[in-house]
Amino acid sequence: xxxxxxxxxxxxxxxxxxxxxxxxxxxxxxxxxxxxxxxxxxxxxxxxxxxxxxxxxxxxxxxxxxxxxxxxxxxxxxxxxxxxxxxxxxxxxxxxxxxxxxxxxxxxxxxxxxxxxxxxxxxxxxxxxxxxxxxxxxxxxxxxxxxxxxxxxxxxxxxxxxxxxxxxxxxxxxxxxxxxxxxxxxxxxxxxxxxxxxxxxxxxxxxxxxxxxxxxxxxxxxxxxxxxxxxxxxxxxxxxxxxxxxxxxxxxxxxxxxxxxxxxxxxxxxxxxxxxxxxxxxxxxxxxxxxxxxxxxxxxxxxxxxxxxxx
Amino acid sequence: xxxxxxxxxxxxxxxxxxxxxxxxxxxxxxxxxxxxxxxxxxxxxxxxxxxxxxxxxxxxxxxxxxxxxxxxxxxxxxxxxxxxxxxxxxxxxxxxxxxxxxxxxxxxxxxxxxxxxxxxx
Ligand SMILES: [Fe+2]
Ligand SMILES: [Fe+2]
Numbered sequence: 001x002x003x004x005x006x007x008x009x010x011x012x013x014x015x016x017x018x019x020x021x022x023x024x025x026x027x028x029x030x031x032x033x034x035x036x037x038x039x040x041x042x043x044x045x046x047x048x049x050x051x052x053x054x055x056x057x058x059x060x061x062x063x064x065x066x067x068x069x070x071x072x073x074x075x076x077x078x079x080x081x082x083x084x085x086x087x088x089x090x091x092x093x094x095x096x097x098x099x100x101x102x103x104x105x106x107x108x109x110x111x112x113x114x115x116x117x118x119x120x121x122x123x124x125x126x127x128x129x130x131x132x133x134x135x136x137x138x139x140x141x142x143x144x145x146x147x148x149x150x151x152x153x154x155x156x157x158x159x160x161x162x163x164x165x166x167x168x169x170x171x172x173x174x175x176x177x178x179x180x181x182x183x184x185x186x187x188x189x190x191x192x193x194x195x196x197x198x199x200x201x202x203x204x205x206x207x208x209x210x211x212x213x214x215x216x217x218x219x220x221x222x223x224x225x226x227x228x229x230x231x232x233x234x235x236x237x238x239x240x241x242x243x244x245x246x247x248x249x250x251x252x253x254x255x256x257x258x259x260x261x262x263x264x265x266x267x268x269x270x271x272x273x274x275x276x277x278x279x280x281x282x283x284x285x286x287x288x289x290x291x292x293x294x295x296x297x298x299x300x301x302x303x304x305x306x307x308x309x310x311x
Numbered sequence: 312x313x314x315x316x317x318x319x320x321x322x323x324x325x326x327x328x329x330x331x332x333x334x335x336x337x338x339x340x341x342x343x344x345x346x347x348x349x350x351x352x353x354x355x356x357x358x359x360x361x362x363x364x365x366x367x368x369x370x371x372x373x374x375x376x377x378x379x380x381x382x383x384x385x386x387x388x389x390x391x392x393x394x395x396x397x398x399x400x401x402x403x404x405x406x407x408x409x410x411x412x413x414x415x416x417x418x419x420x421x422x423x424x425x426x427x428x429x430x431x432x
Contacts, residue, residue: 019399019401019402020402069382070382072379073378073382076362076364076379077362077379080362080363080364083345089342090342145362146362149361149362153383292367295368295371296343296367298367298368299367299368299371302368
Protein backbone atom coordinates (compact mmCIF):
# COMPACT_ATOMS: atom_id res chain seq x y z
CA UNK A 1 0.00 0.00 0.00
CA UNK A 2 2.66 2.50 1.05
CA UNK A 3 4.80 1.21 -1.78
CA UNK A 4 1.97 1.81 -4.28
CA UNK A 5 1.44 5.34 -3.03
CA UNK A 6 5.14 5.95 -3.33
CA UNK A 7 5.28 4.64 -6.89
CA UNK A 8 2.24 6.66 -7.93
CA UNK A 9 3.93 9.82 -6.67
CA UNK A 10 6.96 8.95 -8.79
CA UNK A 11 4.76 8.17 -11.79
CA UNK A 12 3.05 11.55 -11.38
CA UNK A 13 6.39 13.37 -11.21
CA UNK A 14 5.92 14.35 -7.57
CA UNK A 15 9.31 14.63 -5.90
CA UNK A 16 10.12 12.55 -2.85
CA UNK A 17 11.27 14.65 0.11
CA UNK A 18 13.39 13.55 3.11
CA UNK A 19 10.59 12.88 5.60
CA UNK A 20 8.30 11.10 3.12
CA UNK A 21 7.91 7.36 3.33
CA UNK A 22 10.21 5.55 0.90
CA UNK A 23 11.18 1.90 0.33
CA UNK A 24 14.39 0.98 2.12
CA UNK A 25 15.98 -0.08 -1.18
CA UNK A 26 15.24 3.34 -2.69
CA UNK A 27 16.91 5.04 0.26
CA UNK A 28 19.91 2.74 0.07
CA UNK A 29 20.35 3.13 -3.68
CA UNK A 30 20.21 6.91 -3.35
CA UNK A 31 22.55 6.94 -0.42
CA UNK A 32 25.13 4.90 -2.31
CA UNK A 33 24.77 6.92 -5.49
CA UNK A 34 24.75 10.38 -3.88
CA UNK A 35 27.63 9.68 -1.52
CA UNK A 36 29.73 8.21 -4.34
CA UNK A 37 28.91 11.25 -6.40
CA UNK A 38 30.05 13.47 -3.51
CA UNK A 39 33.27 11.50 -3.10
CA UNK A 40 33.91 11.86 -6.85
CA UNK A 41 33.70 15.64 -6.59
CA UNK A 42 36.11 15.65 -3.66
CA UNK A 43 38.65 13.18 -5.05
CA UNK A 44 38.24 14.89 -8.42
CA UNK A 45 39.98 17.94 -6.98
CA UNK A 46 43.25 16.01 -6.66
CA UNK A 47 44.30 15.48 -10.30
CA UNK A 48 43.52 19.11 -11.10
CA UNK A 49 44.86 20.55 -7.87
CA UNK A 50 48.13 18.99 -8.96
CA UNK A 51 48.46 21.74 -11.59
CA UNK A 52 47.35 24.85 -9.71
CA UNK A 53 50.89 25.92 -8.83
CA UNK A 54 52.18 25.05 -12.29
CA UNK A 55 49.46 26.63 -14.43
CA UNK A 56 51.16 28.67 -17.17
CA UNK A 57 49.82 32.12 -16.23
CA UNK A 58 48.19 34.00 -13.39
CA UNK A 59 44.89 33.94 -15.28
CA UNK A 60 45.04 30.16 -15.71
CA UNK A 61 45.92 29.75 -12.03
CA UNK A 62 42.97 31.86 -10.94
CA UNK A 63 40.60 29.99 -13.26
CA UNK A 64 41.80 26.55 -12.16
CA UNK A 65 41.61 27.55 -8.52
CA UNK A 66 38.02 28.71 -9.01
CA UNK A 67 37.16 25.49 -10.81
CA UNK A 68 38.64 23.27 -8.11
CA UNK A 69 36.87 25.35 -5.46
CA UNK A 70 33.59 24.76 -7.29
CA UNK A 71 34.20 21.02 -7.11
CA UNK A 72 34.63 21.26 -3.34
CA UNK A 73 31.28 23.05 -3.27
CA UNK A 74 29.71 20.29 -5.37
CA UNK A 75 31.00 17.75 -2.86
CA UNK A 76 29.35 19.74 -0.08
CA UNK A 77 25.96 20.05 -1.84
CA UNK A 78 25.96 16.30 -2.41
CA UNK A 79 27.07 15.32 1.10
CA UNK A 80 24.25 17.52 2.39
CA UNK A 81 21.76 15.78 0.13
CA UNK A 82 22.99 12.37 1.33
CA UNK A 83 22.73 13.47 4.96
CA UNK A 84 18.99 14.06 4.51
CA UNK A 85 18.72 10.27 4.11
CA UNK A 86 20.00 9.78 7.64
CA UNK A 87 23.69 9.07 7.18
CA UNK A 88 26.24 11.23 8.98
CA UNK A 89 28.89 13.23 7.16
CA UNK A 90 31.59 11.74 9.36
CA UNK A 91 30.47 8.24 8.45
CA UNK A 92 30.65 9.05 4.73
CA UNK A 93 34.11 10.56 5.04
CA UNK A 94 35.18 7.56 7.07
CA UNK A 95 33.95 5.19 4.35
CA UNK A 96 35.86 7.14 1.72
CA UNK A 97 39.09 7.27 3.70
CA UNK A 98 39.06 3.56 4.51
CA UNK A 99 38.44 2.62 0.88
CA UNK A 100 34.99 1.19 1.56
CA UNK A 101 33.14 3.77 -0.50
CA UNK A 102 33.76 4.17 -4.21
CA UNK A 103 34.17 7.21 -6.41
CA UNK A 104 34.32 7.69 -10.16
CA UNK A 105 37.24 5.74 -11.63
CA UNK A 106 38.23 8.57 -13.94
CA UNK A 107 40.00 10.30 -11.07
CA UNK A 108 42.42 7.42 -10.72
CA UNK A 109 44.22 8.50 -13.88
CA UNK A 110 47.23 10.84 -13.62
CA UNK A 111 47.49 14.40 -14.96
CA UNK A 112 50.82 14.28 -16.80
CA UNK A 113 50.81 17.61 -18.63
CA UNK A 114 49.15 21.01 -18.57
CA UNK A 115 46.95 20.06 -21.50
CA UNK A 116 45.44 17.31 -19.33
CA UNK A 117 43.71 20.09 -17.43
CA UNK A 118 42.10 21.15 -20.70
CA UNK A 119 41.14 17.58 -21.56
CA UNK A 120 39.61 17.05 -18.12
CA UNK A 121 37.46 20.16 -18.36
CA UNK A 122 36.30 19.34 -21.85
CA UNK A 123 35.90 15.55 -21.65
CA UNK A 124 35.56 14.61 -17.97
CA UNK A 125 33.40 17.55 -16.91
CA UNK A 126 31.64 17.18 -20.26
CA UNK A 127 30.73 13.58 -19.51
CA UNK A 128 29.74 14.44 -15.95
CA UNK A 129 27.48 17.21 -17.23
CA UNK A 130 25.50 14.82 -19.46
CA UNK A 131 24.79 12.72 -16.42
CA UNK A 132 24.12 15.66 -14.13
CA UNK A 133 21.72 17.39 -16.50
CA UNK A 134 19.66 14.20 -16.48
CA UNK A 135 19.85 14.04 -12.68
CA UNK A 136 18.35 17.53 -12.34
CA UNK A 137 15.04 15.68 -12.87
CA UNK A 138 15.77 12.81 -10.51
CA UNK A 139 12.91 11.82 -8.20
CA UNK A 140 14.55 12.67 -4.86
CA UNK A 141 14.09 16.39 -4.12
CA UNK A 142 17.35 17.21 -2.32
CA UNK A 143 19.41 15.36 -4.97
CA UNK A 144 17.62 17.14 -7.81
CA UNK A 145 18.12 20.55 -6.18
CA UNK A 146 21.82 19.89 -5.63
CA UNK A 147 22.11 18.93 -9.30
CA UNK A 148 20.44 22.12 -10.50
CA UNK A 149 22.92 24.14 -8.48
CA UNK A 150 25.83 22.06 -9.78
CA UNK A 151 24.79 22.24 -13.42
CA UNK A 152 24.69 26.04 -13.26
CA UNK A 153 28.33 26.00 -12.22
CA UNK A 154 29.54 23.23 -14.52
CA UNK A 155 29.27 24.92 -17.87
CA UNK A 156 32.19 27.21 -17.02
CA UNK A 157 34.26 24.10 -16.26
CA UNK A 158 33.75 22.60 -19.67
CA UNK A 159 34.28 25.88 -21.49
CA UNK A 160 37.52 26.72 -19.70
CA UNK A 161 38.82 23.23 -20.54
CA UNK A 162 37.99 23.58 -24.19
CA UNK A 163 39.59 27.01 -24.25
CA UNK A 164 42.85 25.60 -22.87
CA UNK A 165 42.91 23.00 -25.65
CA UNK A 166 41.90 25.53 -28.28
CA UNK A 167 44.82 27.77 -27.30
CA UNK A 168 47.24 24.83 -27.46
CA UNK A 169 45.82 23.67 -30.78
CA UNK A 170 46.74 27.03 -32.28
CA UNK A 171 50.23 27.00 -30.76
CA UNK A 172 53.59 25.50 -31.68
CA UNK A 173 54.04 21.96 -32.99
CA UNK A 174 55.01 20.83 -29.51
CA UNK A 175 51.88 22.38 -28.04
CA UNK A 176 49.69 20.76 -30.68
CA UNK A 177 51.30 17.38 -29.95
CA UNK A 178 50.72 17.87 -26.23
CA UNK A 179 47.06 18.66 -26.91
CA UNK A 180 46.58 15.55 -29.04
CA UNK A 181 48.37 13.39 -26.48
CA UNK A 182 46.00 14.49 -23.72
CA UNK A 183 42.97 13.79 -25.86
CA UNK A 184 44.37 10.36 -26.66
CA UNK A 185 44.83 9.47 -23.02
CA UNK A 186 41.55 10.88 -21.68
CA UNK A 187 39.15 9.80 -24.41
CA UNK A 188 38.58 6.16 -23.44
CA UNK A 189 38.49 6.68 -19.67
CA UNK A 190 35.87 9.40 -20.31
CA UNK A 191 33.70 6.95 -22.23
CA UNK A 192 34.03 4.52 -19.33
CA UNK A 193 32.56 7.12 -17.00
CA UNK A 194 29.09 6.19 -18.23
CA UNK A 195 29.42 2.68 -16.81
CA UNK A 196 28.92 -0.78 -18.36
CA UNK A 197 26.85 -1.42 -21.45
CA UNK A 198 23.10 -1.71 -20.99
CA UNK A 199 23.18 -5.26 -22.39
CA UNK A 200 25.27 -6.39 -19.43
CA UNK A 201 22.46 -5.83 -17.02
CA UNK A 202 20.93 -8.93 -15.50
CA UNK A 203 18.77 -6.97 -13.12
CA UNK A 204 15.45 -5.33 -13.71
CA UNK A 205 15.98 -1.66 -13.95
CA UNK A 206 14.76 -0.41 -10.61
CA UNK A 207 16.60 2.91 -10.83
CA UNK A 208 14.67 3.78 -13.97
CA UNK A 209 11.36 2.71 -12.47
CA UNK A 210 12.04 4.94 -9.49
CA UNK A 211 13.14 7.71 -11.84
CA UNK A 212 16.44 8.08 -10.05
CA UNK A 213 17.94 7.79 -13.48
CA UNK A 214 16.09 8.63 -16.69
CA UNK A 215 18.47 7.61 -19.41
CA UNK A 216 20.54 4.47 -19.87
CA UNK A 217 24.33 4.33 -19.79
CA UNK A 218 24.50 3.62 -23.53
CA UNK A 219 22.11 6.42 -24.37
CA UNK A 220 24.16 8.97 -22.43
CA UNK A 221 27.41 7.64 -23.86
CA UNK A 222 26.10 7.94 -27.41
CA UNK A 223 24.98 11.53 -26.83
CA UNK A 224 28.45 12.28 -25.51
CA UNK A 225 30.24 10.71 -28.47
CA UNK A 226 28.01 12.58 -30.93
CA UNK A 227 28.78 15.86 -29.19
CA UNK A 228 32.54 15.39 -28.83
CA UNK A 229 33.06 13.97 -32.34
CA UNK A 230 31.85 17.30 -33.70
CA UNK A 231 33.65 19.53 -31.19
CA UNK A 232 37.02 17.88 -31.78
CA UNK A 233 36.95 19.13 -35.36
CA UNK A 234 37.13 22.72 -34.11
CA UNK A 235 40.37 21.82 -32.35
CA UNK A 236 41.74 20.26 -35.53
CA UNK A 237 42.52 17.18 -33.41
CA UNK A 238 41.34 13.57 -33.66
CA UNK A 239 39.82 11.05 -31.28
CA UNK A 240 41.90 7.88 -30.83
CA UNK A 241 39.33 5.50 -32.30
CA UNK A 242 39.72 4.10 -35.85
CA UNK A 243 36.12 2.84 -35.73
CA UNK A 244 34.65 6.26 -35.08
CA UNK A 245 32.49 7.26 -38.01
CA UNK A 246 29.15 8.87 -38.75
CA UNK A 247 26.39 6.36 -39.33
CA UNK A 248 23.82 7.92 -41.63
CA UNK A 249 21.09 5.35 -40.99
CA UNK A 250 21.34 5.56 -37.19
CA UNK A 251 21.85 9.31 -37.17
CA UNK A 252 24.68 8.77 -34.68
CA UNK A 253 28.42 8.17 -34.61
CA UNK A 254 29.52 4.53 -34.43
CA UNK A 255 32.49 3.98 -32.16
CA UNK A 256 34.86 1.21 -31.14
CA UNK A 257 34.75 -1.23 -28.24
CA UNK A 258 35.75 0.00 -24.80
CA UNK A 259 38.44 -1.92 -22.94
CA UNK A 260 36.21 -3.29 -20.20
CA UNK A 261 39.01 -5.18 -18.55
CA UNK A 262 40.79 -1.92 -17.86
CA UNK A 263 37.54 -0.46 -16.60
CA UNK A 264 36.91 -3.21 -14.03
CA UNK A 265 40.52 -3.16 -13.01
CA UNK A 266 40.37 0.50 -12.08
CA UNK A 267 37.04 0.02 -10.31
CA UNK A 268 38.61 -2.78 -8.28
CA UNK A 269 41.34 -0.45 -7.10
CA UNK A 270 44.16 -1.26 -9.50
CA UNK A 271 44.15 1.94 -11.52
CA UNK A 272 47.27 4.05 -11.94
CA UNK A 273 46.51 6.37 -9.00
CA UNK A 274 43.97 4.65 -6.70
CA UNK A 275 46.43 4.31 -3.86
CA UNK A 276 47.85 7.79 -4.26
CA UNK A 277 44.39 9.40 -4.22
CA UNK A 278 43.33 7.69 -1.00
CA UNK A 279 46.64 8.51 0.64
CA UNK A 280 46.25 12.17 -0.31
CA UNK A 281 42.73 12.29 1.15
CA UNK A 282 43.84 10.58 4.34
CA UNK A 283 46.80 12.91 4.71
CA UNK A 284 44.61 15.99 4.26
CA UNK A 285 42.12 14.63 6.78
CA UNK A 286 44.78 13.92 9.39
CA UNK A 287 46.56 17.22 8.90
CA UNK A 288 43.28 19.09 9.25
CA UNK A 289 42.34 17.33 12.47
CA UNK A 290 43.83 19.96 14.80
CA UNK A 291 41.94 22.69 12.95
CA UNK A 292 38.62 20.90 13.38
CA UNK A 293 39.29 20.26 17.06
CA UNK A 294 40.52 23.77 17.73
CA UNK A 295 37.44 25.25 16.08
CA UNK A 296 35.05 23.24 18.22
CA UNK A 297 37.03 24.02 21.40
CA UNK A 298 36.94 27.72 20.53
CA UNK A 299 33.20 27.61 19.85
CA UNK A 300 32.54 25.88 23.19
CA UNK A 301 34.67 28.37 25.10
CA UNK A 302 32.96 31.29 23.42
CA UNK A 303 29.52 29.87 24.20
CA UNK A 304 30.45 29.43 27.86
CA UNK A 305 31.77 32.96 28.10
CA UNK A 306 28.52 34.35 26.70
CA UNK A 307 26.57 32.24 29.20
CA UNK A 308 28.67 33.50 32.13
CA UNK A 309 28.27 37.09 31.08
CA UNK A 310 24.51 36.67 30.94
CA UNK A 311 24.44 35.10 34.41
CA UNK B 312 30.79 -14.03 -13.12
CA UNK B 313 27.59 -12.26 -12.28
CA UNK B 314 27.50 -8.94 -14.00
CA UNK B 315 25.80 -6.20 -12.14
CA UNK B 316 24.81 -3.00 -13.76
CA UNK B 317 25.74 0.25 -12.17
CA UNK B 318 25.47 3.83 -13.10
CA UNK B 319 27.79 6.76 -13.15
CA UNK B 320 28.10 7.65 -9.51
CA UNK B 321 26.66 4.31 -8.49
CA UNK B 322 29.40 1.73 -8.23
CA UNK B 323 28.51 -1.38 -6.21
CA UNK B 324 30.42 -1.40 -2.95
CA UNK B 325 31.31 -5.06 -3.39
CA UNK B 326 33.42 -4.28 -6.47
CA UNK B 327 35.84 -2.33 -4.40
CA UNK B 328 38.93 -2.65 -2.30
CA UNK B 329 37.13 -2.35 0.98
CA UNK B 330 39.54 -2.28 3.85
CA UNK B 331 37.21 -4.36 5.93
CA UNK B 332 36.28 -1.63 8.35
CA UNK B 333 32.76 -1.67 6.99
CA UNK B 334 29.89 -0.64 9.23
CA UNK B 335 32.02 0.72 12.02
CA UNK B 336 29.94 3.51 13.44
CA UNK B 337 31.73 6.80 13.58
CA UNK B 338 30.45 8.93 16.39
CA UNK B 339 32.29 11.74 17.99
CA UNK B 340 31.31 14.59 20.25
CA UNK B 341 33.75 16.63 18.20
CA UNK B 342 31.42 16.68 15.17
CA UNK B 343 30.61 20.15 13.96
CA UNK B 344 26.84 20.66 14.09
CA UNK B 345 24.72 20.96 10.95
CA UNK B 346 23.32 24.37 9.94
CA UNK B 347 20.60 25.30 7.46
CA UNK B 348 21.45 28.23 5.21
CA UNK B 349 18.98 30.87 3.96
CA UNK B 350 19.96 33.52 1.45
CA UNK B 351 18.38 36.78 0.32
CA UNK B 352 19.39 37.03 -3.31
CA UNK B 353 18.63 40.75 -3.52
CA UNK B 354 17.12 43.53 -1.46
CA UNK B 355 13.35 43.26 -1.43
CA UNK B 356 13.17 39.47 -1.62
CA UNK B 357 12.68 36.89 1.12
CA UNK B 358 15.51 34.76 2.42
CA UNK B 359 15.26 31.36 0.77
CA UNK B 360 16.58 28.00 1.93
CA UNK B 361 19.58 27.03 -0.21
CA UNK B 362 21.15 24.09 1.59
CA UNK B 363 23.11 23.11 4.64
CA UNK B 364 26.64 22.81 5.95
CA UNK B 365 28.66 21.91 9.02
CA UNK B 366 30.37 24.55 11.13
CA UNK B 367 31.65 24.90 14.68
CA UNK B 368 29.64 28.04 15.39
CA UNK B 369 27.32 30.59 13.79
CA UNK B 370 30.10 32.88 12.67
CA UNK B 371 31.89 30.08 10.86
CA UNK B 372 28.59 28.88 9.41
CA UNK B 373 27.99 32.31 7.87
CA UNK B 374 31.50 32.50 6.45
CA UNK B 375 31.29 28.99 5.03
CA UNK B 376 27.87 29.78 3.58
CA UNK B 377 29.40 32.78 1.85
CA UNK B 378 32.15 30.59 0.41
CA UNK B 379 29.91 27.83 -0.90
CA UNK B 380 26.58 29.45 -1.64
CA UNK B 381 27.48 32.95 -2.84
CA UNK B 382 30.58 32.44 -4.99
CA UNK B 383 28.81 34.10 -7.92
CA UNK B 384 27.12 36.93 -6.07
CA UNK B 385 23.98 34.92 -5.38
CA UNK B 386 23.28 36.77 -2.14
CA UNK B 387 23.26 40.02 -0.21
CA UNK B 388 22.26 38.57 3.16
CA UNK B 389 22.71 35.21 4.88
CA UNK B 390 20.81 33.56 7.72
CA UNK B 391 22.00 30.37 9.37
CA UNK B 392 20.15 28.30 11.93
CA UNK B 393 21.27 25.10 13.56
CA UNK B 394 19.31 22.27 11.95
CA UNK B 395 18.33 20.78 15.32
CA UNK B 396 16.20 23.87 16.03
CA UNK B 397 14.05 23.49 12.93
CA UNK B 398 10.62 22.05 13.64
CA UNK B 399 8.67 20.61 10.75
CA UNK B 400 5.13 19.45 10.04
CA UNK B 401 4.69 15.74 9.50
CA UNK B 402 4.17 14.74 5.84
CA UNK B 403 2.22 11.63 6.95
CA UNK B 404 -0.46 13.89 8.43
CA UNK B 405 -0.63 16.16 5.39
CA UNK B 406 -4.16 15.08 4.36
CA UNK B 407 -5.82 15.89 7.66
CA UNK B 408 -3.45 18.71 8.55
CA UNK B 409 -4.32 20.81 5.50
CA UNK B 410 -7.94 19.61 5.35
CA UNK B 411 -9.43 22.83 6.86
CA UNK B 412 -8.47 24.75 3.72
CA UNK B 413 -10.09 22.23 1.39
CA UNK B 414 -13.68 23.45 1.43
CA UNK B 415 -13.12 27.19 1.64
CA UNK B 416 -13.24 28.23 -1.97
CA UNK B 417 -14.73 31.58 -0.88
CA UNK B 418 -11.20 32.57 0.15
CA UNK B 419 -10.31 32.94 -3.51
CA UNK B 420 -11.31 36.03 -5.53
CA UNK B 421 -12.65 33.86 -8.35
CA UNK B 422 -15.46 32.65 -6.04
CA UNK B 423 -17.37 35.89 -6.55
CA UNK B 424 -19.49 36.30 -9.71
CA UNK B 425 -19.60 39.99 -10.53
CA UNK B 426 -20.86 41.87 -13.60
CA UNK B 427 -18.38 42.32 -16.47
CA UNK B 428 -18.97 46.11 -16.48
CA UNK B 429 -17.32 46.33 -13.09
CA UNK B 430 -13.74 47.44 -13.69
CA UNK B 431 -10.63 47.87 -11.55
CA UNK B 432 -11.50 45.00 -9.24
FE1 LIG C 1 31.55 19.04 -10.19
FE1 LIG D 1 33.17 20.30 -12.80
